[in-house]
Amino acid sequence: MILRLALGLFAALALALFVQPQAARAAYPCPGGPGPGEVQVGVSGGSHGVAAVPICDRAQGGGGGGGSEVYYRYGSIAWHPDADDVWMEGSYDGPNTAERTALAACNQAMGGGCTSIGEWHNSSMRIFRDRSGALWSGWHGDGGVHSKKTLADCSAKQLLPCEVLGTYSSSKNRHLPKPTARKLYAVGAWVEGTEGFDSRLYIASGQRDAATAERLALDACTKATRQRCAILAFVGNGVIQTYRLGTGDQSATVESNAKRAAQAAQANCKKRGQACTLQRVYDSRTPGEFVHDFMAPAAK
Known part of the structure; x- marks a missing residue:
């Protein structure tokens, strides 16, 4: 009798990341979105079909220091389960526009069905690919603690570590996939x-x-x-x-x-x-x- 080893298909499940701030200025999860005196700086732990958790910081902490004025640069990424790349828009000086623009570009290319991973500012977002082709997102601010956790979660149920598809700064103007990004x-x-x-x-x-x-x-x-x-x-x-x-x-x-x-x-x-x-x-x-x-x- 032949014993078969089925590695199986593991669904891409991203776990929400809940960590306490490690320093007074550390960003922190804010599941309900930014509240009074807060600004969303990133998102963490998302994958297709699993909502990402917003990451917030105090409104005065975005990237400046001392008493100087802080300049924000916002970015956002949209993706589709049938694409192995992402649509990124960035370098906006206010919220919402990057998210709206990235989502519109994705839906135009894919004919609908796109979702946004959210918005971040003055930092980077890292996108990972698992072995089956599903994409994962992890905020790369705060020294990469959130993106490292996302990589560990993505890699936990496969033989090789997940691949880094790209790291996108909120100050980057735009990234658009090639037509070959549509999955077969x-x-x-x-x-x-x-x-x-x-x-x-x-x-x-x-x-x-x-x-x-x-x-x-x-x-x-x-x-x-x-x-x-x-x-x-x-x-x-x-x-x-x-x-x-x-x-x-x-x-x-x-x-x-x-x-x-x-x-x-x-x-x-x-x-x-x-x-x-x-x-x-x-x-x-x-x-x-x-x-x-x-x-x-x-x-x-």
Whole structure:
């Protein structure tokens, strides 16, 4: 009986960051937004489908010192679950405009469905990408304490650390994604459990809609095996790396590119103390439906 190692698809869940101020001037979470005498300087802990927590500071503390006048530069980022980049607007001298402009640019490019991560000033925002293609945001002010926490949360359930997509200063004028930022999805499904398992992974790739890729992969698996099937691998604008371990166990992992996917597979093999045989890599941007046979000699 073949034991299979399903790394699984971990949904991108960003945890709200609640930390007490470490110094008198430290920024702090303000879940309800800025109150009297406060100004929002950033947001922390957000990902697609999970609201970010605003970060506030006292209105006189934005970036100046002494009794001198403080000049604010506001920035904002909008994103879409089907894009692997962000729309950023910045260098505004007042609130709201950056957020409104970034959101409008995103919705125009994606045809709607964009959300804003909020607004920040006189500091930077860092964006991360996890292995499946989901984006995470972390405010990079206060010495990066919030962005480091976001990176740790993002990386906790995958074999390699999440990637830094970009760091955006509120004084930066604009960042717009390339057309290739729109995701194309790949999903791999196989028989759930050991009964009727055929050592194959059924892959639907090059789909603009994640739900369509899931349906095609599951339907192909069910039709071929007459068994209940489950999703093993899911990625947008990335790759599926298939491989076997020394004991004959079979698995697949996803990452943003082939190099990282190979490293992730090898890291899992090393963690289990087994040899690793890398097999075919399937790019989500290559359209088609594929059947990967883990036991075939040509699967390498």
